[in-house]
Amino acid sequence: MTSESPANAEQPDEAANQPDWLAKVAGETLTELPKDLYIPPDALEVFLETFEGPLDLLLYLIRRQNLDILDIPVAQITGQYMQYIGLMQTLRLELAAEYLVMAAMLAEIKSRMLLPRPVDADEEEDDPRAGLVRRLQEYERFKEAAETIESRPRVGRDVFPASARPDRVESAAALPQPDLRDLLLALNEVLARAELFASHEIAREPLSVRERMSRVLERLSGRKPVSFIALIDTAEGRLGVVVCFLAVLELVKGALIAIEQADSESPLTVRLAGPTDTVMEQGDD
Amino acid sequence: MTDVAEQNDQPLVPTNEAELGRVVEALLLASDQPLSLDRLLAVFGDDAPQRSALREALVWLDKHHDESAMELVEVGNGWRLQVRQHYAPWVSRLWQEKPQKYSRALLETLAIIVYRQPITRGEIEEIRGVSLSQTIVRTLLERGWVREVGHREVPGRPALLGTTKQFLDDFSLKSLEQLPPLPEVKDLDALHQALEQLAPEAEAESAGDEEE
Amino acid sequence: MTDVAEQNDQPLVPTNEAELGRVVEALLLASDQPLSLDRLLAVFGDDAPQRSALREALVWLDKHHDESAMELVEVGNGWRLQVRQHYAPWVSRLWQEKPQKYSRALLETLAIIVYRQPITRGEIEEIRGVSLSQTIVRTLLERGWVREVGHREVPGRPALLGTTKQFLDDFSLKSLEQLPPLPEVKDLDALHQALEQLAPEAEAESAGDEEE
Numbered sequence: 001m002t003s004e005s006p007a008n009a010e011q012p013d014e015a016a017n018q019p020d021w022l023a024k025v026a027g028e029t030l031t032e033l034p035k036d037l038y039i040p041p042d043a044l045e046v047f048l049e050t051f052e053g054p055l056d057l058l059l060y061l062i063r064r065q066n067l068d069i070l071d072i073p074v075a076q077i078t079g080q081y082m083q084y085i086g087l088m089q090t091l092r093l094e095l096a097a098e099y100l101v102m103a104a105m106l107a108e109i110k111s112r113m114l115l116p117r118p119v120d121a122d123e124e125e126d127d128p129r130a131g132l133v134r135r136l137q138e139y140e141r142f143k144e145a146a147e148t149i150e151s152r153p154r155v156g157r158d159v160f161p162a163s164a165r166p167d168r169v170e171s172a173a174a175l176p177q178p179d180l181r182d183l184l185l186a187l188n189e190v191l192a193r194a195e196l197f198a199s200h201e202i203a204r205e206p207l208s209v210r211e212r213m214s215r216v217l218e219r220l221s222g223r224k225p226v227s228f229i230a231l232i233d234t235a236e237g238r239l240g241v242v243v244c245f246l247a248v249l250e251l252v253k254g255a256l257i258a259i260e261q262a263d264s265e266s267p268l269t270v271r272l273a274g275p276t277d278t279v280m281e282q283g284d285d
Numbered sequence: 286m287t288d289v290a291e292q293n294d295q296p297l298v299p300t301n302e303a304e305l306g307r308v309v310e311a312l313l314l315a316s317d318q319p320l321s322l323d324r325l326l327a328v329f330g331d332d333a334p335q336r337s338a339l340r341e342a343l344v345w346l347d348k349h350h351d352e353s354a355m356e357l358v359e360v361g362n363g364w365r366l367q368v369r370q371h372y373a374p375w376v377s378r379l380w381q382e383k384p385q386k387y388s389r390a391l392l393e394t395l396a397i398i399v400y401r402q403p404i405t406r407g408e409i410e411e412i413r414g415v416s417l418s419q420t421i422v423r424t425l426l427e428r429g430w431v432r433e434v435g436h437r438e439v440p441g442r443p444a445l446l447g448t449t450k451q452f453l454d455d456f457s458l459k460s461l462e463q464l465p466p467l468p469e470v471k472d473l474d475a476l477h478q479a480l481e482q483l484a485p486e487a488e489a490e491s492a493g494d495e496e497e
Numbered sequence: 498m499t500d501v502a503e504q505n506d507q508p509l510v511p512t513n514e515a516e517l518g519r520v521v522e523a524l525l526l527a528s529d530q531p532l533s534l535d536r537l538l539a540v541f542g543d544d545a546p547q548r549s550a551l552r553e554a555l556v557w558l559d560k561h562h563d564e565s566a567m568e569l570v571e572v573g574n575g576w577r578l579q580v581r582q583h584y585a586p587w588v589s590r591l592w593q594e595k596p597q598k599y600s601r602a603l604l605e606t607l608a609i610i611v612y613r614q615p616i617t618r619g620e621i622e623e624i625r626g627v628s629l630s631q632t633i634v635r636t637l638l639e640r641g642w643v644r645e646v647g648h649r650e651v652p653g654r655p656a657l658l659g660t661t662k663q664f665l666d667d668f669s670l671k672s673l674e675q676l677p678p679l680p681e682v683k684d685l686d687a688l689h690q691a692l693e694q695l696a697p698e699a700e701a702e703s704a705g706d707e708e709e
Contacts, residue, residue: 052601052605053626053627054626054627098628102626137682138682139624140682141681141682142605142608142612142625143605144680145608146607146608149607149668152668153582155667156597156667157596159579159580159669160314160580160585161579161580162315162525162526162567163315163317163526163527164366164368165526165527166370166373166376166523166527167367167370176386178386182387182392183399184464186389186392186393186396187393187397188470188476189389189393190396190413208461210400210401211447213402213403214445214447217434218447221434256403272435303564310565311566311580311581312584312587314526314567314578314580315588315591320591324591328587330590352515353522353561354520354522355522355523368526372519372523372524376523378540379532379536388639414635415632415635416597416636418639
């Protein structure tokens with residue numbers, strides 16, 4: 001991943017051709033930009049997020065040139081592009097791969113353009129830019145189509161279905177009833193996708209604790225503190241007590257509830273964590 | 286579909302009873318819960334009409350639906366437009382018509398709630414990597430398999446979801462304990478074994494064709 | 498609203514247009530999806546009205562709600578009663594949660610599928626010049642806007658993606674036909690000219706023939 005590239009080297013006079021460029025940084029329009037950059041570095045990250053890929057960026061650069069400076073020197077587009085890549089590499093490495101491929105393609109096109117061509121060569125076939133032009137054109141069409149689709153009235157955003165039901169319906173409709181197998185297979189699929197579950201701690205954690213956590217929260221939902229002892233049902237036996245205890249600990253860890261004790265003599269009470277209990281870091285996995 | 290252009294963030298204040306009535310109608314139709322007077326008023330923000338005007342609009346609305354299949358009723362939580370009982374038989378036939386299958390998305394969501402409860406929507410989305418559709422949560426709530434068990438005390442106070450007794454009943458479980466632990470779920474063979482243990486009679490014959 | 502008593506499991510066949518219209522209204526209101534003529538007919542079982550009668554009932558319904566906040570529209574899956582656009586601004590203030598915003602990447606992907614279906618992921622990537630994130634595809638599948646419609650018979654048998662009726666429903670379309678054609682290639686000459694600048698000494702005559 002070297003940011004040094006042939007194209008970078010040959011653009012010392014880039015600033016001289018500065019278009020009257022507009023960029024928005026934190027809502028403010030910039031008309032004047034640093035001499036050495038088209039976009040200030042800290043704005044670039046934000047700026048780049050508005051591009052959907054190398055084609056999008058290239059299209060933008062070309063359109064820009066087109067509007068403002070048709071007489072730009074040859075290497076300009078490639079040069080600018082390379083400059084973006086360089087910055088991207090420092091700021092958002094994970095973005096760079098596809099952009100680099102495009103950069104390579106541009107460099108290749110450029111170099112082929114510089115080579116003398118046989119006089120009798122088939123114009124179309126031999127034009128190294130033809131493929132790129134077509135891709136850019138094709139891409140631009142869909143960019144526009146995407147805007148059309150975005151502007152369609154959408155259910156949930158602009159369109160609200162009217163709904164009403166009868167108060168009661170005599171014969172209860174048969175609702176679908178998946179079996180456990182369906183449920184677990186679905187879970188298996190999520191697991192295959194999300195490594196979030198990989199945590200050993202979670203793996204060992206008995207399910208009944210999770211279930212109990214929900215119960216305890218429900219119990220406390222009246223917002224009134226409950227004595228810790230009241231949460232425990234001794235009829236559940238040893239294991240039940242342990243489960244309940246673990247559930248309470250988990251909830252405290254997750255900053256969902258708070259345990260209080262007025263003094264060492266008084267009983268422990270448990271209440272929902274209030275908005276006042278600021279949590280710096282959610283006890284996330 | 287005509288005058289969208291003139292609408293922006295701040296909707297116009299309806300000027301007469303009928304127009305206010307229609308706004309209320311729109312709100313009641315779009316909401317799946319009854320709406321209280323306060324809730325209705327809140328929609329108008331600073332330009333809220335008088336309470337009395339709102340009441341009159343409700344009267345207008347009630348009268349206006351004389352000849353439609355809906356009626357306006359006041360229930361505990363406020364006002365609701367509902368289908369007249371007269372038409373319930375047809376509706377019940379519509380609902381009976383096909384017990385659909387639940388989507389994979391719904392089952393995945395349910396499974397995550399089962400294993401990670403209490404959990405917020407955001408956390409479910411994070412695990413699944415997809416935004417959670419409103420419909421899925423609503424279906425799970427309506428089915429009584431899931432309910433809100435509290436709120437996480439972070440900005441926005443997102444609701445925490447957990448499973449219910451009803452869930453256990455409907456899936457013939459005595460307790461969640463009966464479900465295989467996660468490591469087994471991750472291992473497809475172990476999962477199948479666990480499943481067979483759960484219901485040896487039922488699963489025996491369908492053991493071959495679980496993938497769809 | 499008097500004759501509820503005489504209703505039982507077998508609802509009476511509505512005898513006139515208005516009554517049939519109200520039954521249809523009740524069904525559309527109670528359904529969370531648009532209903533096709535066929536589905537509406539199915540509700541009546543053996544006593545199904547004529548198709549033409551049903552159509553007339555829909556016309557009646559549409560007219561009858563002239564002065565209400567809802568309108569009847571036809572979308573991909575059939576007929577839907579929805580809140581008139583005019584009242585949408587109030588409705589959207591009813592909920593705190595903002596409607597989901599979709600990324601440009603997702604919308605571009607969707608647009609490509611709409612106009613180029615059936616299409617593989619690889620082909621989408623080729624057009625967009627970026628690899629397609631799993632999340633985007635999953636969100637599209639989950640929303641029910643897109644589904645796998647087959648496989649391309651090339652090595653790896655990549656799935657072919659296409660749009661669904663649900664997509665039509667959710668974007669208020671009766672058919673894809675209603676979308677404008679894919680925009681023409683934009684000022685071809687200008688674009689080409691700009692590229693010309695890359696190598697001014699190279700040819701200028703290949704500008705005319707870029708289809709697609």
